[in-house]
Amino acid sequence: MMIITILIMAITFETLQQLFYIKRFNLAQDVSFFSVLKTQSYRWLIWLLLSTFLVWFSKKNASHKQKSSLVLKNAVLIFSLVFTNILIISISQIWLTNDSFSFSNLVGEYMTFFAFQKAPVYTLGYIAITIILQLYFANEKLQIQVQKLSEIKKTDSHTYNDLVKDIDEKATILNIKIGNKRKIIPVETISWIEADDYCVKVHTINNDSYTMRSSLKALEEKLSTNFLRVHRKAIVNMTMAKELNLSNSPNLILNNNIEISVSKSNLKTVKDFLS
Template sequence: MTRSIFNRYDICCSSKFFRTLINNLINNLRPSQILPVFLLLAVVSMTAIFETAQQLYYINRYQLADGASFTELLKYQAIKWCIWLLYAYLLFLYSRKLAATEYIKSKDLWHVVLVIIGLVVLNILTISLVQMLMNQGETSWTVFWKEYVPFITFQKAPVYTLAYIAFTVIMIYYHKNKLLQVEVMKLGELKQSHSELYRHLSRSYTDQVSVLSLKVGTKQKIIPTDDIRWIEADDYCVNIYSDNTTPDSMRTSLKALEKQLGPHFLRVHRGAIVNMNVVQEMCAHKNSHIKLHDGTTVNVAQSKIKMVREYIAARAS
C-alpha cells in the first residue's frame, strides 16, 4: 500500500503534470494577473534550485549519502514549494479581504500572524507526511512525529515563515492597488457624467446676471442690468450709472463685471463698459466717443472702434 501511494505521488510530481497545471493556471488568468503570478513562480523556482544546490553541496561535502543527484533532490524541493504555493492561495484570499478594510488595525496584524503560523504548521505536517510516503523506509506515526516533523521544522519553518510574511505584504499592496484603480475609474466616470451634465445645463443657463447687488451701509441695493447705462472704473471700485441721478459705487473690477453682464454690454475702453441698447450715436474721429440717449459721452479706445462698429452694424441688420 505504501509503495502504491508512493507511485501516485511520483506520477503527480512528474514534469508532464506540472506543465499541465501551469498551462491551465495561465489560461484562467486575467492579463493583469499574468505578470505577478509569473514573478511569484520565478522566485519560487529560483529558491527551489538554490536550496537543491545547497543540499547537494552539503551531501557531497560531508558524504551524507551516496548517489544523490541534482534532479532527484530538485523533485523533492519542487514538491515542498508546490505545497507552500497551495497553502499560499489561502493567504492570498485572506490578504484580499484584509486589503478591503479602510484601516489595518493591530488586531488584524495579530490575525495575520496566527494565519501564517497555522499555514507553516500545515506545511510542515503535509510535507512530512508526503516525504515519509515517498521514501522507502519505515512508515509509522512514531517515525512521522520523531523524525520527519522535527527535520522539516528546522529545515523549512524559518524560510516558509519569512516567505509567507513577504507574500502577505506584497499581496496586500497588490489588492490595495487594484482597489485604488477601481476608485480612479469610478472618479473618471463621475467626472465624465458631471461634465455631460454641465454641458447640458450650460445650454439652458448662462453665468450672466440680470441684476447687480450692491451693499449700501447695512442694506443691499438691487440694480437691474437693463437700467444700467454705463459703468466707469474708479480705482479698486466701479461707478455704475443707471436711471438714478447719482452713480452707485461697487467694490469690484470691470473685468469681473464684463463676464457677468449680457452681450449688449461692451468694453469700449479700459475704463468703461457701455450698455449698447442706450447708445444714440458713435463719433469716430481723432477723439472717438459714443453718445448715450441722455447726452452722456463715453470715450472709445482706438483698439475698440472696429468692435463697436461691427456690433452696431450687426444690430442694424
C-alpha cells in the same frame, strides 16, 4: 512573474542547502542537484497548493483599512500554513519510508526535523508572496477606482457641455469692496458704469455710486448682453435707456434722465441693439 521568480529562488536555495549537507556529512554517494530536487518536489508542490489560501485572503482584504489588524491576520495565516506544510510532509515522509506511525514519532522525529529544515524558507516565501499580493490587489483596486473616476469625469464633462448651452454664465452681481466691507450690487439694479482712472464707477437706479477696482473691458466680458459699450468711458444697461439722441453729439438718455455720450464708433452698435 515576481512570485514565480521568488518560488524558483526558494526552491534552488533549499535544494542547494540540502545538497551541501549531504556532501558535507557524506550522507549519500553520487547525489546531484536534480536528484535532490526530485525527492523534495512533492514538498514544494504542497507548499504551492497551500499558498492559494494567501491569494484568496489577500484579494479579500485588499481594501482593509486597519493595517495593524491585517498584519496580525497575515501572520496567523502564514504560521498556520507553515505548520500545515510541516504536518503534511511529515506524514508523507512516514508513509514513503514505511516507518511506524505514532504520535510521538510524528512530533518528536519528523515534525521537529522538518520544522528546523523547512520552516524558515517556507515562512520567508509566504511572507514575500503576501507582500506582493497585497500590493498587486491594492493596485488593482486603485486602477478600478481611477477608471470609475475617469468615467464620471467624462459623464460630467458631457453634462456640463449640454447644460452650458442653456445657462448664462454672465455675472448676476458685482462684489464691491468698500473699506473693510463688501457691497453686493445686483446687476439688474445697475444703470450705467463709467471709467474713473484705474477704476470704474458703478451707478445704480437709486442714484447711488460705487467705486470698483476694475476695468470697463473686464466688466464688459462679465456682464450680460443687455450691457452695451457705448463709449470708451461708458457701459450702459440698455434696459434703462429710454431715448437715443442723434444730434451732432449722440447720447443716450436713461430713465432717470442721465445723459450718456455715445461715440461715433459705437453708434451703429447702439442702433442695431435698439432696432
